[in-house]
Amino acid sequence: MIKRIKVPGWIIIIFLAVGIIFGINQVVAKVLEETSEPKEKIEYSSVYPGLNIKTKTKETDLYTLSVSQPYTENKQINKPIDEWVDKQKKDFTTGIKKSGNFLKKNDFRAHLNIQAETKKIADKMYTLKFEAYQITGGANGITKMRSFVIDLNRNKLLQLNDVFQLNKESVKDIQKLILEELHSNQKISNYLFDDMVEKALKNPTKWKWSISRKNVTFYFDEYEIAAGAAGAIQAKVPIKKMKPYLKERFAKKINVKVPDKENSENEEQHAEDYAELDPDGKYVALTFDDGPHPDVTPRILDTLKKHDAKATFFMLGSQVEYYPTLANKVEEAGHEIGNHTMNHQDLTVLPPEKIREEVQKSSGIIEKATGRTPTLLRPPYGASNSNVEQVATDLRVPIVMWSVDSLDWKSRNAAAVNEEVMSNVTSGSIVLMHDIHPSTADALPQLLTSLEKQGYQMVTVSQLLELWDEKGVGPFYGKVG
Template identity: 40%
Template sequence: MRPARGRAATAVLAAGLLGAAASACAGTSGDGRWARPGAPDPTLPHAVDAATVSGLETVTESEQDARRHLYTAYPAVPGARPLTDRLAQAVDELSDPYEQETDGTPPAAPGAPVPELNVQWTLTAASGDVVGVRITGWKSQGADAGETRRTYWYDGRTGQAVGSDALVQGEPGLKRLTERVRARIGAKADPVRVTATPATFASMAFNDDGDLVVEFSDHSVAPGAPGRVAVALPASEFEPLLSDLGRRARAASLTPRPRLALGANAPRPGGPEGARAPASSVDCAVAKCVALTFDDGPGPDTSRLLDELNRAGARATFFVVGANAAAYPEVVRRESAEGHEIGDHSRDHRDLTRLAPIQVHSEVQETQDAVRQITGRAPVLLRPPYGASNGVVTDVARSLGLVQALWNVDTLDWHDRDASVVAERAVKGARPGGVILMHDVYGTTVDAVPDIVARLKARGYTPATVSDLLAARHARPGDRFSGW
């Protein structure tokens, strides 16, 4: 265990969105990383590379129309089903009110911002019999606009998923912790709002030095100020207050080579036996091409989709979310090895038109870096989440040498989880040079693919990548391409 450095406790009020360590690239939306070339922020919790947890899967949902933009993700950790259930409940607690609120609103006018909810996750610990998962939800508008923060812990000894308050010794420990945080929270927050309740201490974890990080949701303890309020306490101020789980959670957060011991830790399949060599590109100036594209992955069904494409001899373009790519590197590597194209779908699936230029650049660049590290080459295509682009997004795409790849056939597979309906929309909408939008995070979409490919081929189409379509069009970086 690495000793704490013994520095004074730190309190931070940071404007913007919350984030864990950028190096994890494992499902958070971020504030600290935008201005972080110097020393790391001590109030950012430790982050574990999700790819090191064998068998971990991501559960992803997305929705886009003129009433709302919605993207949620959380991990399913093998051997920790109660934690998965609690995380699913936490996501529902954020998304259900948002859906009810936006159900009754009229569609946004053309060019007007669409309401957005984005829910992300980070592993804060995953070693031995302890797992910590931090859930952050960002909502664009309404009385509760801003970011919420929750960290949940799984205790393999008891088989229970618990809130962060379980890191300390019951009510007495929470009261003493409250006193220490009040003394450190700083002038911009209201110490009176820091109450000794589980709801107040809903997000606690440990940073890279073993300090206890206590963070709060936007406006909860600083109602008049935007941004994140967080406190990092040195060991001398919290160690006597820790519960048995708290001590094991801290040790797990400091383990140099974390390894879970929860059982049911089977590796994910990386590819079928005898995976085919990359297929050659097709001349779409001659062939009747159509591009099959899949957003938001990788996910639990992506390997099965690759099996289906392999059997059909079809190539596709995968627009990966950087956080998911980091969690499933072997699947991304397989996509590339089997001749499919990999595009950039941002790190966290945020509506890029809402972000500052430096944030847009970070969202895109970090996914470029993740894919390059996994496959050896960076994407040449950017698909902005929700297809939302503006001058800033275009400038960033141009600066990074990326063409913006949109679509002209939407299967609405997020809306209708029916394989036959998805297949019918894909085939009916196909035209030479068309780009079909689907999502590999939905099993029903994967079920539809064999029928889609067979029917397209029967009509003389050749499934191709988006770059195959672009080969004869002389597209320049920053350009938007929708097909046809």
């Protein structure tokens, strides 16, 4: 027999029924929502195409930290930026460990603030100026500065020699402009230490700099060149004073007109060739003739990049005419490009006017493809005479031969190439190879590894000539083992 439900029981049943119905309605509504037209997703783009920014903050009893950091989708560009930021964090952490007792005793919190100022130079070209301020105890903190110039069109972090024509004379001129700017600023001039300024300006590869259409700015950390009262220092040199040293190709990108200079391409060494080499170091100049070759040259470039090695490519105008993009790729990778004439003729059997034509025609084609005029000449077959030397003198182009022949043109064997080079190489050698033989590309990885194990650094021919302070037309052969 079914028991009759009392009134309070009915009330409970009614509430349960209402709850079930409400729950079913919610489920149905959710299903309908999910199966209906998707909502429009709004994406917010950076005002700096190709750049984004991330900000990290942290707070503890001992310190506060705030880091704003622009970044790109290119890991190679991000890497040096990340490394600099990480270095500031590491220094800050070390400072906290040393000052821990002071911080606790004085109820003082340490601070690290890294901020970045982004300036657009041209389309997808930016300057990032970082300023890191940290204080881990005491009355004063310290400010450090770093700048990065980015060209996202080429996915490249620009170095000073990508922007400026650097040789001994131009570097001296730029140093003078920076000094003038520093001493003209009355707020900092009295705090400068001349010996520290000289040290900071000595090596251009270590300069911290940025560029805009108005100024080239050079940055110095607090205490780097002056007393602490001067703080972190910026020396802004007007772009009009820097125009003579700008590379024409870069100047065009930022819409700055470079003043014409008669024969300027032959008066200055290329920027990529500038480097301060240790006179006691072990250096080898690897050279590649007869290219560029669409199959072999890219393989050689990849291997050189993996070993962070530089080389000199003596190109034929006839090859560059067919593969201008590949020639430009060699230039963009930071290698030196020399002239190997237009058609690989034996120049010693030609009259002077034909020699000049072979050199100048090739030079013009290389310049059109790469944006630079080659400043070195290697005669085909290493054949030279008084006529060849006179043309080279007239054109102010040094003749470069070699001291070690890999015989890659003869053996066409990777093991034989390595054996020949390693048996004869010495510091200062100029090594002859050809980027038209696949066997040469096969030989290069092991050759570079072997040279590195013996302490050699691979540099360009012009770097060797600069180290030896060689002048004139030559010919230059390098050092023989």
